[in-house]
Amino acid sequence: MSESEPESGSQERIAVVLPDGSKLEVDADATVEDCAYEIGPGLGSDTVAGKLDGDLVAKEQPVYDGAELEIVTDDGGEEYLRVMRHSASHCLAQAVERLFDDDEVKLAIGPPTDEGFYYDFDNLDVDEDDLAEIETEIEAIVEADYEIEREAVSIDEAKERLEDEPYKLELLAEFADENEQVTFYKQGEWEDLCAGPHVDSTGEIGAVELLEIAGAYWRGDEKNEMQTRIYGTAFAEESDLEDFLERKREAEKRDHRRIGNEMNLFSIQDVTGPGLPLYHPPGKTVLKELEDFVEDLNQDADYDYVETPHVFKTDLWHRSGHYENYADDMFIFDVGDDEFGLKPMNCPGHAAIFQDQSWSYRDLPIRYAENGKVYRKEQRGELSGLSRVWSFTIDDGHLFIRPDQIRSEVEQIMDMITDVLETFDLEYEMALATRPEKSVGSDEIWKKAEDQLRSVLEDREHDYEIEDGDGAFYGPKIDFAFEDAIGRSWDGPTVQLDFNMPERFDLSYVGEDNEEHRPVMIHRALYGSYERFFMMLIEHYEGKFPFWLAPEQLRVLPISDENLGYAYEIAGEFEQFRVEVDDRDSTLERKIRAAHDDRVPYQIIVGDNEEDDGNISVRDRFEDQEYDVEIDEFKRHLEAERDERRTEPDFLQD
């Protein structure tokens, strides 16, 4: 309710801009609904709400001159769904107040969300078992088809109506500063302070499902009291709700914790501690391939590998500034008279290596790489599978360069990053984060660095965003965001310039002029962290890894025990790959099913026919098959598929 009041007392005409760019001239006091009728009576009667300059508003809302207006109708579109879900959240609150003591229960807020809606209550004691009953009550409210009436009320009257609702009063007090009136929405015996918009009647709400109960702080602030939040979702049609629930089940099926367990990739155990993953042989096999890939890229780009310990005296963290800025997230402990800390980042260690000798401008750039395990003490509630852990490994790289080398080094790193992302078929976006208010380094070097980053980005085909003031305090950076197979966005790869660490470590090199100069540091990671990237890959591929990554690449299935000898012979032929023989006593059908369930990219089937002809049958995970395949031909194909890191088993897919 922060609209600018229309100019009053005149017959002025104003104009709003419609989605097609045309202008519609209306009376100065026209509402969204009036505009819709102006366009056409059909549209007018279908109007549910409006969008003014992108904000969803009630159809009774007055428009203002120059506003971009969009009419929301009950066309089942995204905006309509939002409106309907908002109404559904009111039905939830109404149902709760009917079923529970409404003198006790206090209403907070109940907005729609991207996936549904929620309503927050204080003093409400419910558990999952109560949801069915509440849902039944909501259905009764929908069935009753109450008209949803909007009413404008003075602040004073609103105060009276809300005298038993402390949270509503708190909100009202804020609105009172800017508005003379507020609006209520009423349905049946129930009403709520609400800006809307809502559908015309509760009967318009299609299928509703309550999803879960969670705690939420009033206004999201952990200093405030914890309230009870009930999440739900609503759709126009029952079938849409079914699709939604089906999609949720799909996402669960891809869950890396589930697949990681099934495929024996990793475990996080009670005895070993929270957020501290253990990698099992199949999981480490995948990680090893990922490491080798980066190692190849690093070697091509002239990086030198270094290694640093997991724990350092806190003297180092004082010098690097982590002790002042990062101590809350660090594991710090005393040993004898000294204080130590697990490393939360690898850069100070690398800076200490660089600092240990003197350098000429001719030596630069110096590029250090390390798969460095770091430890960050995240809040317990934030830990989750491999995506948020206490210990993780960064494919870290730190470069010590001359200022004139920034451009070429950044370019090289960006080539490496795009190489990585394209290898996994990941779509990505880039963003340039510029100087924040609090920062170190001279204006001159910031400007130069930002210009150089910008010009590198300009030279690429890809679009990029500018995130103004979002850079690190020590330098500007380019971040990559990529999207997985089910459309979720992840951060990971990054290139960061750093003018701070060289200062703190007093790093220097001798220039052509025989004077000491300060090098610039670049921090870069191609994956980000192995944990996060691994997790994303598991879900991205649903555990069906590309051939080069698959823990088990080939499985030989003998048709009967008579063919076991030949099966082992064939496995020997493919020993350069990760190959197993299914020597269990069971039928071919079972063996195929097991290989499929284990997500093995290729099955080699051998029976009497193959043994007699000295060839094999090949079956892939798409259940395509080919008989009479020559061993060498398949071997050559697999070598190429592996070496080119192709994402799908394509021997049978040409």
Next chain:
RNA sequence: GCCUGGGUAGCUUAGAGGUAAAGCGCGUCCUUGGUAAGGACGAGAGCCCGGGUUCAAAUCCCGGCCUAGGCUCCA
């Protein structure tokens, strides 16, 4: 950290004061199979940990640990 669920066999789960279940997997045997589950038998469980209530606790109560989802997309 806080809120709401959950922790039972290697895995997925059922059981809710009175002898601990099922499917998958595993072992032995029968079977020797031709493209997504052949059959029989069997082994396998400190029911997360510690206290309490009770004649009796996996189950109820209290505390802890771990885990899942939440924790301002502003009425």
